[in-house]
Amino acid sequence: RIIRAVDDATSLPTTVKIRSGFDEALRDPVRIGLRCQDAGARAVCIHPRTRTDMYSGKARWSEIQALVEALEVPVIGNGDIVCGEDARRMRDQTACAGIMIARGSHGDPWIFSQARAALDGDPAPPSPGIVERFEICLEHARNAIEFERDRKRAIIDFRKHLGWYTKGLPDGRRLRTELFQVTSLEQVEELLEGYLSHQEDLLTA
Ligand SMILES: Cc1cc2nc3c(=O)[nH]c(=O)nc-3n(C[C@H](O)[C@H](O)[C@H](O)COP(=O)(O)O)c2cc1C
Secondary structure (H helix, E strand, C coil), rough: HHHHHHHCCCCCCCCCEEEECCCCCEEEEEEHHHHHHCCCCCEEEEEHHHHHHCCCCCHHHHHHHHHHHHCCCEEEEEECCCCCCHHHHHHHHHHHCCCEECCCCCCCCHHHHHHHHHHCCCCCCCCHHHHHHHHHHHHHHHHHHHCCCCCHHHHHHHHHHHHHHHCCCCHHHHHHHHHCCCHHHHHHHHHHHHHHHHHHHHCCC
């Protein structure tokens, strides 16, 4: 009923994102996908876990394939893509028309160009160095602040991204501890600059 109502209310194509079911007993992605299609969905994206799974276990990519085979509308696959090569594997295993990436892009927006290259059979673009990583992190932070009315709230919300952007950096634990306490963009800029100059000192020592 919701899909029909949305579809009736707009001339734009209605697309739907689903999970495989509410829980294991009600797991039935193909039936759910067919109902969406019958109600007017022009594309269906599936994250093949149940609602009760939350994020536990693995996304069942075989259910993406089953949906591709059952539906006439394009199916977008989603779940557990953490690198460009995963995108290619999902497409090759399921024949899905598109892929969606969520958590894999946390602190790693480069995953999209790497996925594009893998899907096109091109060599993966190199991962960024620390300087580029920090530049993009700051640009992302500025955009996030611009988007929110409350600047302080925005930067506090952004702390999790600061953690993701700095994950795995050499000697990064202290930096992250400090980043998790920032309340302004200026503090982030200072901490990242400080980290970079300390790393440069280490390299030239
Ligand atoms: C920060 C965040 C916000 C999300 N918001 C939504 C949402 O509004 N609607 C939705 O259907 N799924 C939402 N999801 C779920 C993702 O779209 C996706 O289905 C799920 O994370 C599995 O994909 P992944 O393994 O690439 O993360 C969200 C996920 C994350 C991490």
